[in-house]
Amino acid sequence: MDKLMRRLSTQDQNFKQIFADLLAFETVSDPELLKTVDQIIADVRQHGDAHVLKLTQQFDRHPAHQFSELELTQEQLKAAFEGLSTEVREALELAANRVREFHQAQKQDGWTYVDALGNTLGQKVTPLDRVGIYVPGGLASYPSSVLMNAVPAHVAGVAEIIMVVPAPNGDLNPLVLAAAYLAGVHRVFTIGGAQAVAALAYGTETIPRVDKITGPGNRFVAAAKRAVFGQVGIDMIAGPSEILVYAEGENNAEWLAMDLLSQAEHDTVAQAVFITPDEDLLNAVGEWIEKHLEALPKAEIARTSIENRGALVLVKDRAEGAELINQVAPEHLMLCLDEAEAMAEDIRHAGAIFMGRYTPEAIGDYCAGPNHVLPTSGTARFSSPLGVYDFQKRSSLIMCSENGVKTLAKTADILAQQENLDAHARSARYRYQ
């Protein structure tokens, strides 16, 4: 096989095994890393601000001499926003507005009903009090990530949104600060790594303890989030980015190739998979990928991703394509065919479904409206895009009347006795005897 990109057919011998191996991606937990992270968390809990400052000077070579220099003011955020070119400012505003509009449709309300016995039952929905948003520094410091994490929290009604973003050598991306301003972030600290996660989870003299931490980070950040899970809520631990494009019928192969490359350019371990029942289209897409790889600025990253983890897969028909898609449970799914909506009915597992030929995945990263924080590595089997619901939680409501409780109390009494929980049985019995 002298082609750059792996070509598979469901008719191949051992296709199932080869395809399963291609999808497999397991992050190995490194005991040394976990030990380092546990130590950082313990030290931040004990020494607070002082330790966070020390590690920030050490790891980020940040020039700050005291902790207060690590907090930005709202004026600084506003100035960053006002310093943008008109074109970029308008693009960021359009994105923020569309993300806000979409997420407003996700907001959940409480409800109650009165049962046949006259008891009131329901759920109350409340926002989290305070959340922390982790934004990576350096090259992966994306303004779009700020919007995608902060806007849903803001729409949910979170009273205090705290952003942390490391500033290597004291340098910050002004677009990230502008996005924080637009998204309604309340406080920004220029810290990062496991020490920032620990500070948010447990609080320090200056940084208040949050209730949930969301946002992507390097392996130290991921390990720290896993370690503080339970003390605070966390979002999913993100794996490498993925795209699966299914196409049939009239299509522009060059467009499809670029859609696949747009994920491949993220990361050498990103995954781009193309599935089609049309062998000519498969070949054309493969050729366009090779061609564009010659010119793309991030060609080296994209080439490694395409060679190691990419695939062009020929299927018998659409039904077989849908079956493979459900097996992959891709983060991003593009369905490029006339009957995209009908096919989407058969998709059970995907983070986001882009339908038709005029819906490139890239618009979902920035401004379509839906969140770009999506379940990776097959976790769309059991999890959802980041949303307003991640920043709200529910409390059950139960209020029985003097009469309405009787049937329930008798039932609880009987069942509690079966479970040998005598105080349960008695506390129920008082209410009906």
Add this chain to the structure above:
Amino acid sequence: MDKLMRRLSTQDQNFKQIFADLLAFETVSDPELLKTVDQIIADVRQHGDAHVLKLTQQFDRHPAHQFSELELTQEQLKAAFEGLSTEVREALELAANRVREFHQAQKQDGWTYVDALGNTLGQKVTPLDRVGIYVPGGLASYPSSVLMNAVPAHVAGVAEIIMVVPAPNGDLNPLVLAAAYLAGVHRVFTIGGAQAVAALAYGTETIPRVDKITGPGNRFVAAAKRAVFGQVGIDMIAGPSEILVYAEGENNAEWLAMDLLSQAEHDTVAQAVFITPDEDLLNAVGEWIEKHLEALPKAEIARTSIENRGALVLVKDRAEGAELINQVAPEHLMLCLDEAEAMAEDIRHAGAIFMGRYTPEAIGDYCAGPNHVLPTSGTARFSSPLGVYDFQKRSSLIMCSENGVKTLAKTADILAQQENLDAHARSARYRYQ
């Protein structure tokens, strides 16, 4: 202080510190335990059924000679159900029906809208394909837990619900099997511990891989769930049970004392806290607790819980009471006063709120309708009762028209360039140029 139960007042010097220390409960992660659990998971992944059988024979002293003996048939579940006394069967049916009715109100549907540009946006909601429910064996093998885990999964539309329950010496609680029958559990394996969690997370020759594992278990089960998080979804790792009762005005102190004891009898580290602005009521409740502790079958457990982790707290007024409640974020909250509903408005964090004098917490454990799997140890700050929403997940839907995409593609192009993601920018540009 010669009283059994700790008495505090918000007027005490150092009240804040004393109260914070009382609430603190941290499970220490034991490196030896984690190593054992990691090894069990690795062995189950490698050897499948054979290793699960071996550990089940070893740890549970189960008499099975081959793996197939560890699966129960639907006939066995049905026989267990039909073998119940009429009283118990009817109580279990009433509980299952009420839990089902309440959870049906939680079911979420997808939605779409068309934006001003003519693009369709929305979310699709789908059930998980397959879930695993862990039910502890032996003394803590509660039929109510089976209902509370399996019914929401069933209401969500999960196609396959697999229950695991260890059978020490081959013994099973027939009520647990009856509850599985009523709740619509599809398959039952009599296995437990970290090996059962590993088998559900990765699958074996006989046990299919699930998408999410819920349900309580011992520290091996908790550590295993934490270890497989990411490979599958999990519910929260549960801490000890807690109740907080707030009362004022006309109340029966004996009832309130028994409500507090109903949590204390669960576990020596369970927590029962009583808060009131009424010193006479506080004293009366304290006296009834001491009195009932003389007669309760589980007095030894309850006494340890009350002595070590219980408290009677005198507050200035209702507002101060609400503030303390929000600080605790209790699993179970009883508000026993005329204005319970008004006070509930001020509660931001609680797993379940039981309002009025005729709503004992115990009915919530069995048959009120809401779930009894609730966030513990203050995690109600950021998490919710187990519900249908835990067995459903969402996919974003995006479909642009040829015209509608233009504004979005242009915006994505501009922002992608700012993030130096050239393939993103180009794939967007194709759609508007």
